Amino acid sequence: MRLDRRRVYVLPTRFGFFYMALALTMCIGALNYNNNPALLLGLSLIGAGLASLLYAHLQLSGLQVDSIGAEPVPAGQPLQLRIACSVRDARPRAGLRTGLGVESSTLSVPATGGGIVTVPLPTERRGWQDAGRIEISSIRPLGLARAWSWIRPDQPLLVHPTPEAEAPSLPDAALSGTRSRPHFSGEDLHLLRDYQPGDPIRTIAWKPSARHGQLMSRTWEHPHGDEVELDWHALALPHEARISRLARWVEMAEREGRRYALKLPMQPRIGPGSGHDHLHACLRALALMPEAHGH
């Protein structure tokens, strides 16, 4: 999406109105006294003020919004909305306030380059979250006028359910007893790959990360331990509490490197499987569970 002149709005700030009143007072006084130097001063102020309105407009117009997205987070934590922008002309943009409500961050984009800004977006409940309009604004160059434009993410943002804080251990732990805890020491047991956002922090291999200069995660080609079945119907809890418990268990299973399957009502069974994509598929299904009836 490119911000062009039809999408950019400019209005004077409160100080801008004060400045205007000041310049007009000067002009009226100067005209009355036929005081030409004072009139020149007042008119120069007006001219520079109007030019600053145009410059404020130029701060935004021509800005290309490349993408708006966020990694899903559990409800209650803020979504970190990443907005990537670029400009193709030779005017660097700096100090663009990018915000949602009271939260805002500063975006700067160099000339013929790109910039990324992260804006926190508070979340309350699982499911799709509408980011609403995101405002990009600038009061530069003089603070007399504010130019702003609205952008919207193309897709809604996903908010995962909040995992239960004090959840019991996985449902089959007591039964099987054969499950062995994964080894996190030794390097021959697992493969290493680049860290991807969303990988549990425990899977980060710190030593290799330090060696490679970038974050690495452990993955297990053959997940050890046996399968675990997480069944909606096996739990006797209120609707949201069940979702919460299942979300926690999914995370626990993933963290322990086990294969797990999720069974939700009116949906095909997910899995069994493991890994980043599987985890996200399960959490997404939980996030998108319909609301309980009667609520």
Added chain:
Amino acid sequence: MAFDPATRRMLLATLAISLAPLLLQLPGTVALAVIATALLMSLAGWRRPLPGAIKLAIAALAVAAVMAAFDFRMGRDTGCALLAAMLAVKPAETRSLRDARSLVGFSLFAPFSTFLLDQGPVSMLLALLSLVAALATLQRLADVESGIEAGALREHLSRVGKLLALGLPLTMAAFWLFPRIGSPLWGVPDRAAARAGLSDSISPGDWLELMADDRTALRVRFFGPPPTRESLYWRGPVLWDFDGRTWSGAAPANATMPIAETAGAGWDYELEAEPSEQRYLTALDFPDSVPDGAIRTPDGNLLARQSLQSVTRWRLRSIPAARFQASLPAFERRRALALPPATNPRARQLAMQWRTQTGGNPVAIVGRAMSMVNAELAYSLAAPPLGRDAVDDFLFVTQTGYCEHFSSSFVFLMRAAGVPARVVTGYAGGYLNPVGDYWIVRNSDAHAWAEVWLAGRGWVRVDPTAAVAPERIFDTLADRQPGRIGSFEGLAGLWNAADWMRRGWNDFVLGFDAQRQSRLLRWLGVQRLDGGSLVALLVLATVLALGWMLWWLSRGERERDPLLRAWHGLSARYRRHGLARAPSEAAGDWAARVGLARPAEKAQLESLATRFGEARYATSDERDALIRDIRRFRPGRDAS
């Protein structure tokens, strides 16, 4: 939101720059006090804000001090000094960005109010500096608020320059075309502190300040041959009444209007008067015409209807007077002979002696007096102080003085001898500026001379000072050359050029008023612009100026790379044929697509696309040639 110390420094610098032109126009003591207050408040408020009560007390003190300095008289200058004092107190309470912005806004009033006191080019230059400083500071504040590293000063200044340049067409259009009002809707308050200048009274020693002031009072351009130096008397207030020390009082307004006959060809000239805060319009003696906006008094001098608060220009005609008021009514004659009783016995005795010796012949009495002045008196600005009998002291004891002493004593002697006489003040002489060929009369040319009334001839000018020091009066002394420092004359040319430029400034900038505006389009054959067409012109010019701004805006949005711009232009030319390039379409693909639809252009277009690809993604040194070729290429009229 607070700001960093560097921003605070810049803010204070802006305040200082804005105050500078104003302080130059205020009395020295007030200016120094304002500077001291500003420094003190800046230091005191640097780390933490002063308590409210203290701030209030300091502000009240500053107001009281300024009022006291102007003797509690409200005037234009008092108001300006109060503004300066308030601005000086302001740094102590500047904490937030909002405070900072309002400080910048209010400090812009300092150069504005400077123009109420002085409209010279130096003030204008300083005001321009403060405008730039204020805008640069506003930029920095906006950067701080935007949460980015504020740029270097040079960056700020270059951006301010761009803003001013972008607004310049609008500024100039509004300046020339915004309808001016012929006469003010409300008046300008006078100054509280009087300037040294001509006044309605003189007493010995009054003029020392004025005569040391080398600033220009009048600039005069003659249309035709100028008068001789001996005729360069600029007539100001005429003084009739003497109380022993002070001459004062003009003829009553209901006195008979003077009639003067001309003794030769007159002089037409344009007189440009610097603001004097007085109404006296010192025309060349004797003014024959009364311009609009002025009146002529029974004393034969001109008075403007309003005090001269800015540079004014007058078109005048003067004549060498003969038989000026040939008959003197009895009450005026009595007034022209009145003397304070029981003063200056020696002068009276001498006058009586002349009277009896000459048999009361006024011409002979004047001759006696002039020869005495010539023989016994000396000219010097360093005149010793005079006692109670001022005329006696001057004539017989100190014998040294300048025009005030000479004219005063001479008129006293005349009256004592029974010859009606009065003191005339004004300017004498002038300096012909070789640059621009016009005459300059300076404040230091202030002069007082005498007029005696002779039966059949009317009032006749007699200048006792000129008898003693003609080179002094008629400005022929080398050391009266302006711009001279001691015996060094190298700067004289510079001074001449500077005054000539100042005259141009007065003419082109200050002199632009409703009348000149109505003649703005005379070069196009439009004799008079009325209000309606002026507004129409203004609207047109404003639209053009805004259009220029918008053109810059679209220029800012356009593609910077000339190659890409040319390429986009090529695509736009195919839009008519429904073959514009899709944003995601590669150059080669598009050329192939167009080639299918329009085979005639296939080869050329594909070659251009290939060259474009090479120039864009590989190094190619035929860029300019390619841009030219793309720009020249046009789709054929109709290929179907």
